[in-house]
Amino acid sequence: MTETWDDVNEQVRADWKDDTTPFERVYEVIEQTHDGQSAAEIADRALVSEPTARRHCKTLVNTGFAETEPDGQTTLYKRNSDRVVMSRIRELRDEADRTEIIEGIKEMKAEIRRYEDRYDAVSPEELAQQLDADETEGWDDLTAWRTTRQNLAVAQAALAYDEASHQLAV
Amino acid sequence: MSEDDRAGEFGPIYLPTLQRIRDLWLELEPLVETTAYDDVIHPTELQISLTDGLGEADAARLDIQWSELGMYSFHYVDTADINWRFDRHPNPHSPEIHFHPPPDAATTVAEPSCIDVAEVSLVTRAVHTMWRAAYENEDLNRLNSASNPP
Numbered sequence: 001m002t003e004t005w006d007d008v009n010e011q012v013r014a015d016w017k018d019d020t021t022p023f024e025r026v027y028e029v030i031e032q033t034h035d036g037q038s039a040a041e042i043a044d045r046a047l048v049s050e051p052t053a054r055r056h057c058k059t060l061v062n063t064g065f066a067e068t069e070p071d072g073q074t075t076l077y078k079r080n081s082d083r084v085v086m087s088r089i090r091e092l093r094d095e096a097d098r099t100e101i102i103e104g105i106k107e108m109k110a111e112i113r114r115y116e117d118r119y120d121a122v123s124p125e126e127l128a129q130q131l132d133a134d135e136t137e138g139w140d141d142l143t144a145w146r147t148t149r150q151n152l153a154v155a156q157a158a159l160a161y162d163e164a165s166h167q168l169a170v
Numbered sequence: 171m172s173e174d175d176r177a178g179e180f181g182p183i184y185l186p187t188l189q190r191i192r193d194l195w196l197e198l199e200p201l202v203e204t205t206a207y208d209d210v211i212h213p214t215e216l217q218i219s220l221t222d223g224l225g226e227a228d229a230a231r232l233d234i235q236w237s238e239l240g241m242y243s244f245h246y247v248d249t250a251d252i253n254w255r256f257d258r259h260p261n262p263h264s265p266e267i268h269f270h271p272p273p274d275a276a277t278t279v280a281e282p283s284c285i286d287v288a289e290v291s292l293v294t295r296a297v298h299t300m301w302r303a304a305y306e307n308e309d310l311n312r313l314n315s316a317s318n319p320p
Contacts, residue, residue: 004318005299009287012295020291031186032290034238045289084186095210104211128179134262139176143237144214146182151212 013047022048026056027065036069036076085154092158101155108152115145124149175277178260181239187290188216191234194294199302208233223248224272225308240288244297245275254313256283256297269314284316 005011016025025046033042043053057077060066067080092101119138121127124145131138192205201220207213216234223230227248235243244256253275258267264280271281285296303312312318 006317008284008296008299008316012287012292012299015295016291028190028291029289032240088185092211101211108212133178133260136175136177136262139178139180143180143182147214148212150182155211
């Protein structure tokens with residue numbers, strides 16, 4: 001049976017701490033950090049002390065998982081986006097073959113053309129400027145367009161990576 | 171992408187988070203049968219199928235999205251056609267973090283969510299914990315309930 005609890009939010013914080021090490025929590029928080037944050041902010045989110053957060057952030061910078069940006073006297077930490085792209089390319093090459101990727105690229109290009117036509121816009125950024133925050137119209141397509149553009153770029157990079165490794169292997 | 175109540179930036183889907191959510195469900199939930207992206211090459215959501223559902227249902231599925239901006243959607247649907255959804259996104263109807271209750275998870279019906287944590291592991295655990303309480307007690311009222319009395 002599930003245990004009883006007074007506040008599910010408190011309960012899951014306790015569970016997360018019980019099931020993970022401080023390093024694992026800092027790793028996860030960095031993975032989810034797209035704009036640089038201080039060690040104090042990372043510590044707060046990862047439920048660790050600030051010195052612990054700083055120490056693990058430095059380790060993650062050394063391994064290439066995190067990167068830093070300066071902010072006056074403070075160092076800000078965030079995920080290394082190159083690392084995210086490389087992992088995704090590897091995952092894609094494991095799960096799909098060349099023919100499937102080429103077919104996927106064709107479909108994603110067609111999907112993007114449909115957004116361009118529907119909104120008479122050349123990019124999701126241009127669509128965003130047209131949309132009204134009080135209306136639901138178009139916002140799902142904005143997310144879909146941005147996601148498709150990323151997936152297309154990764155699929156194209158995976159093909160190029162394939163070609164490069166093939167050439168080097170000859 | 172058919173929820174139709176989003177107004178404001180949701181952000182692009184962030185796959186490292188979907189992998190993390192998948193791993194956590196596999197670890198926490200014995201009823202998980204399969205997990206997969208909706209499309210291998212062009213993923214837009216994570217789908218987790220369960221070998222049982224709430225009450226009468228004998229199978230269920232969770233469709234999960236998470237964006238670079240920390241916006242999310244955990245949408246449950248089962249073979250008895252029960253739907254509910256924990257969401258975080260800007261919208262014209264309710265707070266950014268909200269819950270679309272069963273049985274329809276209708277877009278126009280939303281209540282404040284009892285989830286106030288934001289990290290992916292915490293949100294995922296909260297959804298899982300409440301799903302478990304509802305499943306084991308056969309009580310849909312446990313789904314968006316902060317407390318779980320004995």
